[in-house]
Amino acid sequence: MLIPLTRQAFEEIVPAIATGAQYLHYWGKSKDLLKRLLISMVALTTFWLIGKLLGPGGETVKLIFDIIAGLYWLWGPVYWASLRNGSYRRLPYSGFWQGEVLDVFITEEIVREEQTVNKRGELVVIENRERLINLEVGDREGFSAIVKAPIRRIYKVINPGDIAQMIVLSKQPDLSRIDKITDVYLPQHNLWLGEYPALRRDIFSRVSEEFTPNEPNRRSKRVYPREIRRRRS
Template sequence: MLIPLRPGELQKLIPAVATSNQFGSALGNPRKILQKIMISSIGGVITLLISQSQVTSRFYSLWLILGVVFILYILWSPIYEASKRNSSLRSYTTAAIFEGIVSDVYTKELIEDRHEQANKRGQLELVENRRLWMIIELEDDDGYLGELKFPIEKQHQFIRTGLIFRCLVFSNNRQFDSIADISDGWLPEIKLWVGEYPFLLRPAFEDLCNMRLNRV
């Protein structure tokens, strides 16, 4: 079942500016956090040192600003990344509440990232970081909708076929002939949110579902 959103409802469900949950998700795993810290600290120190040597130069203020930008990179980078992801869904012309069921559940090991690392002999070799992901397939009375995947965690063991699933779906036409994207979703029977990234303002989405679905 698809229930099209009314004007203004999408903006209330997906914010333009990153929330704390979205910030945490965009911040990434410990490896990505370390990379951001290195960029922030090294870039900040270098630019601030340059600015000190340019005190009498007209470019002093520019170097000082660049130094502050680098130092704050660890903060503004995740905010920018999360806000960009939010805008990718806010840009669709049509969105609707989807209520269906989980038609299939399975796991798959996926590559999260690749990087080169020196081995004991000093040679560079490609290292792949893998992680187990859960993939759930969704359908309603009209048939198959699509799939949602996310890194598997302990609480996901309660997900099974037949559970009610609610999320937002996005399309570029009002008939929803093709689904362009799917948000994170809510499993009300086990009170569990799932998804790779927390697009939705969750209490607001739950309230909207209770209000709109009860009227159907």
């Protein structure tokens, strides 16, 4: 089932400014916080040196830049989440999609690479791997997409055949080609799964209740890019 959404409805579901869940996503772990604090310190030092070179004058402007730089560790997640939201909102057309879970499987993937130097002075690349749950969802027309997320114990209840819902985005008015998908909602378990919480979940739940008909017969032929895979035989 694929039901087109109005632009107004879509912009309510995917906000321009970061939500609390999106802020927490980019807040990250302690390592991420330390990295932002380091950037703030470097920026403050840079502005201080520029102020010394330029001499007196422009104190108000310098103060504003000092505040912005000094608080980067705090507002940084808002910026990055809003930037991520913009990548969704740049696509002009969207639709509410409902299908089912086709497969659930686990993979171990590289999530980050770090370079360090060992005791002999040699450059070493450390690969940080993480186990991810992969959810393949699809519909009766053959469309399928894989959504990934870090493993959580609550995902054990997910089984093939469960209802899956999400927002799909396209550059085509008739949604004949899907360019981007969001995180997935599993209404039977009231669970969300995805790498990034792109949607306003309270609003999406209302849309789900409104757009889930008794007879899901509104479908259209679609063509999908390579990164969205078809169901494996």
